[in-house]
Amino acid sequence: MSVLSEPAPPPLPPPDRLYQRIDQCAGAPYPLSEYIRRALWELVQATLIRWSPRRAHGWRRFWLRAFGAKLQDTSTTKSTTKIRHPWLLEVGEWSTIAEDVDVYNLGWIRIGNHTTISQRCWLCAGTHDYTRFELPLIRPSIVVGDGVWVCAGAFLGPGVTVGHNAIVGARAVVTKDVAESTIVAGNPAKVVKTRPWPGDAGKTPSAAPQAAERTH
Ligand SMILES: CC(C)(COP(=O)(O)OP(=O)(O)OC[C@H]1O[C@@H](n2cnc3c(N)ncnc32)[C@H](O)[C@@H]1OP(=O)(O)O)[C@@H](O)C(=O)NCCC(=O)NCCS
Numbered sequence: 001m002s003v004l005s006e007p008a009p010p011p012l013p014p015p016d017r018l019y020q021r022i023d024q025c026a027g028a029p030y031p032l033s034e035y036i037r038r039a040l041w042e043l044v045q046a047t048l049i050r051w052s053p054r055r056a057h058g059w060r061r062f063w064l065r066a067f068g069a070k071l072q073d074t075s076t077t078k079s080t081t082k083i084r085h086p087w088l089l090e091v092g093e094w095s096t097i098a099e100d101v102d103v104y105n106l107g108w109i110r111i112g113n114h115t116t117i118s119q120r121c122w123l124c125a126g127t128h129d130y131t132r133f134e135l136p137l138i139r140p141s142i143v144v145g146d147g148v149w150v151c152a153g154a155f156l157g158p159g160v161t162v163g164h165n166a167i168v169g170a171r172a173v174v175t176k177d178v179a180e181s182t183i184v185a186g187n188p189a190k191v192v193k194t195r196p197w198p199g200d201a202g203k204t205p206s207a208a209p210q211a212a213e214r215t216h
Contacts, residue, residue, distance in 0.1 A: 018133075019130070019133070020130065020133060020135055021133045021134065022135075024133055024134040025134050025135050026134070026136070026137070029137050037067070037087075038085070040067075041067050041085075041086060044063050044067070045063075045082070045083065048063060049063055049079055050079055050080065051079070052079045053079075054078070054079070056079075057076045057077075060076075060077050060078075060079070061073070061075070061076075061077075064077065064083070064086045064089070065086075067086035067087060068086050068087030068088075069083075069086035069087065069089045069090070069091070070089070070090040070091070071089075071090075071091045072091065072092055072093040072094075072095075072113075073093075074093045074094045074095075075091040075092065075093065075094065075095045075096070075111075076095075076096045076097070077091075077096075077097045078097070078098055078099045078100075078101075079099075080099045080100050081097045081098070081099065081100070081101050081103065082100070082101065082102045082103060083097075083103040083105065084103060084104050084105050084106065085105050085106070088105045088106075088107065088108045088109065088125075089103060089105055089108075089109055089111075090108070090109070090110040090111065091111045092111060092112045092113035092114075092115070092146065093113040093114065094113060094114045095111050095112065095113060095114060095115040095116065095117075096115075096116050096117065097111070097117045098116070098117060098118050098119045098121075098152075099119045099120075100119055100120045101117050101118075101119065101120065101121045101122070101123070102120075102121070102122045102123065102124075103123050104122065104123060104124045104125060104126055105123070105125045105126075105142075106125055106126030106137065106139040107125040107126060107139030107140050107141045107142070107158070108125065108141040108142075109123055109125050109141065109142045109143075109144075110141065110142070110143045110144070111144045112144060112145045112146035112147070112148065112164070113146045113147070114146055114147045115144055115145070115146060115147060115148040115149070115150075116148075116149045116150070117144070117150045118149070118150060118151050118152040118153075118154075118170075119152045119153070120152055120153045121150050121151075121152070121153060121154045121155070121156070122154075122155045122156070123142055123156045124142075124155065124156065124157055124158060125139060125140060125141060125142045125158055125159075126138070126139055126140075126158060127140070127157075127158045138158070139158075140158040140159035141159065142156055142158070142159070142160050142161075143160075143161045143162070144156070144161075144162045145161075145162055145163050145164035145165070145166065145180070146164045146165070147164055147165040148162050148163075148164065148165065148166050148167070148168075149167045149168070150162065150167075150168045151167065151168060151169050151170040151171075151172070152170045152171070153170055153171045154168045154169070154170065154171060154172045154173075154174065155172070155173045155174060156168070156174050157173075157174060157175040160174050160175065160176065160177060160178070161177045161178070162174070162177070162178040163177070163178055163179050163180030163181070163182070164180045164181070165180055165181045165195055166178045166179065166180060166181060166182050166183070166184070166195065167182075167183040167184070167195055168184055168185075168189065169183065169184060169185030169186070169189070169192070170185075171187070172184055172185050172186060172187065172189040173186075173187035173188055173189055174188075174189045175188060175189075176188075176189075179191070181194060181195045182194055182195065183195055
């Protein structure tokens with residue numbers, strides 16, 4: 001029997017009380033100028049950036065800077081990196097935001113030097129105060145330190161700080177600060193080990209750091 005011929009399931013009985021009233025939420029929490037700037041940026045991102053060649057780092061930096069991003073000359077983003085508000089983004093030297101990362105920067109996102117944000121991560125600097133009926137928007141910053149690797153598909157929640165030299169494992173869900181030089185993984189993310197200094201743990205660095213091959 002096709003599911004289309006089955007009746008819809010019955011509704012839940014109404015709740016005793018409602019904790020949130022979507023009809024009372026602010027429909028447009030930003031000034032008009034912000035919506036105009038956002039629309040222009042989304043147009044640029046969907047065309048001039050989305051169609052840009054893989055190695056056109058300078059071209060993407062140009063447009064991001066034109067919309068207020070603070071980027072060092074050696075930092076890179078990809079054509080499919082999705083950035084909500086360039087004017088609330090700061091990226092240090094030699095840092096990369098990879099393919100399909102969702103930089104949901106309703107609040108500030110600051111990324112340090114020599115840091116990699118791998119594919120499909122979600123940096124979520126926005127939430128709502130769920131203790132109020134009208135769910136006001138809150139925009140807590142995210143700060144990622146120097147020498148950090150946020151592995152593929154990880155989620156960094158609002159207000160999180162990731163300390164220098166930390167690693168966030170693939171698909172980790174981070175809702176609390178990550179201490180320097182630790183490796184965290186899982187949901188919720190927990191410390192699984194301390195990051196070894198290159199050469200420790202029986203490994204020998206194959207080249208001096210400044211001679212290492214760039215992989216992005
Ligand atoms: C975080 C990471 C770098 C750690 O690698 P590692 O040092 O070899 O880790 P280990 O295999 O020694 O794991 C240590 C423990 O953490 C757990 N763990 C490691 N990564 C995990 C992850 N992403 N999620 C959940 N648990 C994880 C392991 O199961 C192990 O648990 P156990 O001690 O109970 O057995 C690696 O697991 C990872 O996530 N790599 C991401 C690769 C990636 O994103 N690639 C794309 C971009 S280039």
